[in-house]
Amino acid sequence: MKVLDYSEIEGRSGSYIGWLALLGVFLALGGAAALTMEHYGHAITGMNNQVVWGMPHVFAVFLIVAASGALNVASIASVFGKSFYKPLAPLSGLLAIALLVGGLAVLVLDLGRPDRLIVAMTYYNFKSIFAWNIILYTGFIAVVYVYLWMMMERRFNAHTKKAGVAAFSWRLILTTGTGSIFGFLVARSAYDTALMAPMFIIMSLAFGTAIYLVTIIAAYRWTGRELGFSVIARLRSLLGTFVAAVLLIVAIYHLTNLYITQKHDVERFILADGGVYTALFWVGQVFIGGVLPLWLCWHKRWQSSVTATVVASLFVVLGGLAQMYVIIIGGQVLPLEMFPGFDVTSGFSDGQVARYTPSVYELFLGLGGVAIAGLVVSVGVKILRFLPVSLADSAVDPHVKSAAGKQ
């Protein structure tokens, strides 16, 4: 296989500047939202004392989960030794760092006391999975940074595999930690299951691959570089597999709950009469985020359509956000069961489904995190050589002819 050339993108065109400006606008809106929330307190948000985590957490957890999944492409190259994915690896690492930084920013800016970030860094309760996650998130950035360095500095290429294995292990632990934030909550019947950790890992693979696909197609289209269809086709088939796996584990989660009488209230709420949450589950998570992308990835009709792949990826992202909303908000609005066998009423909506309407501040804060991720990637590919000059079929795959023949 011939040596690939990587280069920075030129980044002088009007549309590039315009793209940065657009992201800049969302960044500014996010910043303004964070400042407003800090000044007035969370009173101006839709969050309350029943739904304590809201829209910012939907975005933050989504971005963090997607970050570890975005690294998957690089892992396939260095950990599982598939040389086909090697040219795709640097962007994979950059995307992973970018998404994580975006998600972490949202998470931190939503704190009640973001000014006390130093406290979070200096006081640790090691029984808290949240404390572990602070280390896992910051460590992830460092580990992936080293990984990228080994990958992109020719003298260190021999260490790429070691760094890759470290990063791959770290990302698995990281997503386990993120899922366990919910899995370890014994008090709430929608959580409290070890299944959360593997579910989050599989979700991360789907979300990360979808975002990677959208990013690489956009980057090559917008810069006029050649992107062979075999790259898209391989990533698309991965995406299809991951989306199917997410559907499977979600089915297992709900079937398990349906078997446990104690959890019937949760299931009735999410699957049948939870209003917006039921709609988000069936229409958002299952149909838009699962069934439609599977059809677009696997059906013969869309086999040679790049557009269908982009649409499928965007649907996976939308469905993923819906899934996060159902998990995070849906899991909180359910009343806590303290007195089985009794009807419960109180001045603090005990026994009732809690209400939550996201505010614009929360939405902009979340989108601000997405903008940070977009900016890191967009500026990153301009200042460092993350992207191969060409990803044409002939450049990436020595067996391109036979592969094309099989299709």
Add this chain to the structure above:
Amino acid sequence: MTAQHALRAFLTLVLAGWVTASAVAEVAHPVIPKGKGERCVADTSVMRRNHMQLLKHQRDETMHNGIRTERFSLVGCMNCHAYVNSQPVSIKDERHFCNVCHQYAAVKIDCFECHASTPQPVSAAVAPEAHP
């Protein structure tokens, strides 16, 4: 630019900074209101340098261990110091004991976002410390 020029520019900058700083110092020297009691719980030199450590230590002892001795308690400080000309004042007042130095030194404190910055009624204070 020669080395001589650079040195001259550097010295000018340093001098300008020094003059500005001393001018500011002359303008706003803090006027520290006198406490109500006879003497402080420790020497002024100790308090000036260490009051933050003493308060933080007391804070952790009280919060986590339930030790409520009065000597270094914030309520104790306020009951003596939160006065100007024998009138109780709150942190909103520029002349408040804590404010005068902290504004002068430009060190932001957030104690009084939660704690009372005025003298507290006796009922709120803790029982008097038993002398050993």
Add this chain to the structure above:
Amino acid sequence: MSEHQEQEMEGGLSRRQFVSAGAAVAVGAVLAPGVFLHSVAQARSPAEGASNYQRWGLLIDTNKCRTGCDDCVSACKKENGWGNEQVRDEQKVQWIRKVDLKEHHTGREVSLPMMCQHCAEPPCVDVCPTGASFKRADGIVLVDKHICIGCRYCMMACPYKARSFVHEDVIHGDAYMPRGKGTVESCTLCVHRVDKGQNPACVESCKEKAMTFGDLNDPKSEIAQRVSQYATRQIRADLKLNPGVRYEGI
């Protein structure tokens, strides 16, 4: 029936009080003064820290708790300075709240106050990333607001919905309790009163004497004797958190 029970209990109580006072005097006559102070439990010097000799607890007799009465809630608001928030109802602070129950099949009604249950194994303490949520040696579960970053994970973890997040700037009144925007708070069992040897404000305020405060570790205390004699219930006992607050008559 209930009147009879009450009389019996009151009789029992005064008898116990008498016995324990007598015992304290007897012990005091024999032992050193410090030990004497310790045996009457509540009065300790300010320099003496909370110790695990004690486990403060609360026993709530729901037979005596009246539906519609919220004296304990008002007393807590006054003591700790919450309840004057200018926010939506769902965002209001709730250190203690009245909950009304109605049994599905029988229609039997019960009213009770809910607050932090001061668990021996508190989930809020387990999940807190900074250690701001902690349990004192004497079993009181508190939030150290100096190191609380406002992540609200403890609120996710609490099975009793006992914790509140301060959504806006606090309007400071006369109350002693320091409170501030962006941190989480909950019932402190009136720790500042307990450290002075007083009862929590809710207990003092209850005209029906439905709440009993005391040391669960002291076999002579009223609360320890009652939990050892009568059937009491821990809420969500299935979680094995061993709460310090117990209920009678649910």
